[in-house]
Amino acid sequence: MSGNYGEEGAKLAWCMKSLHARGLITGSGGNASIRLDGRDEILITPSGVYKAELEHADLVRMRLDGKVLDGRWKPSSEWRMHTEIYKKRGDVKAVVHTHSPYTTGLSIAGRQIGPITPEVALMLPEIGVVEYACPGTEELGKLVSGRITGKRALILQNHGVVSVGRDLLEAMTAIEVLEEGAITTFIANLMGGAKVIPEEEIELIKRVYKR
Numbered sequence: 085m086s087g088n089y090g091e092e093g094a095k096l097a098w099c100m101k102s103l104h105a106r107g108l109i110t111g112s113g114g115n116a117s118i119r120l121d122g123r124d125e126i127l128i129t130p131s132g133v134y135k136a137e138l139e140h141a142d143l144v145r146m147r148l149d150g151k152v153l154d155g156r157w158k159p160s161s162e163w164r165m166h167t168e169i170y171k172k173r174g175d176v177k178a179v180v181h182t183h184s185p186y187t188t189g190l191s192i193a194g195r196q197i198g199p200i201t202p203e204v205a206l207m208l209p210e211i212g213v214v215e216y217a218c219p220g221t222e223e224l225g226k227l228v229s230g231r232i233t234g235k236r237a238l239i240l241q242n243h244g245v246v247s248v249g250r251d252l253l254e255a256m257t258a259i260e261v262l263e264e265g266a267i268t269t270f271i272a273n274l275m276g277g278a279k280v281i282p283e284e285e286i287e288l289i290k291r292v293y294k295r
């Protein structure tokens with residue numbers, strides 16, 4: 085089935101184009117994957133291919149133990165981070181990793197992104213930061229999987245962001261909300277300081293919007 089990954093392949097290629105168009109990844113950075121239904125297999129973006137130009141035939145199918153099953157390229161160099169997350173979280177069906185500039189920049193400067201908007205308060209109540217580890221290493225994979233329980237996104241210090249979801253859109257949304265929160269925080273800090281939503285209001289938001 086090389087090169088024909090149906091709807092899942094199309095979604096993954098679209099995801100990378102979309103993230104690139106919004107400046108959340110460069111042509112060489114960032115990656116995404118989808119868990120294939122009922123199997124210990126994922127479809128992941130390749131290494132060394134310009135991310136905004138990805139097509140079905142560029143994607144790589146691999147097992148969670150690292151064995152490549154199908155694909156003309158090597159899997160993303162950060163495949164270990166993806167497989168470690170899937171092994172840890174059975175509920176996760178998609179993983180997205182970006183180098184979101186505002187989110188990453190704020191964390192490099194040691195600034196927190198607090199509950200500054202209702203969306204951030206609701207979707208990302210706790211934004212964990214994973215200490216720096218070399219991209220592509222098993223060490224980074226283990227650090228991320230060790231912190232991903234109960235989270236929708238983690239900031240990777242001096243590197244970027246990784247998010248998870250029950251599908252690709254959910255994982256992408258977490259990346260978008262986090263970056264919007266980072267931009268808003270950045271602007272507010274430039275103008276004199278970012279004030280967060282009071283705790284009682286956050287409780288109300290949770291009651292109104294939580295299913």
Ligand SMILES: [Zn+2]
Nearest residue numbers: 113114219244
């Ligand atoms: Zn990266």
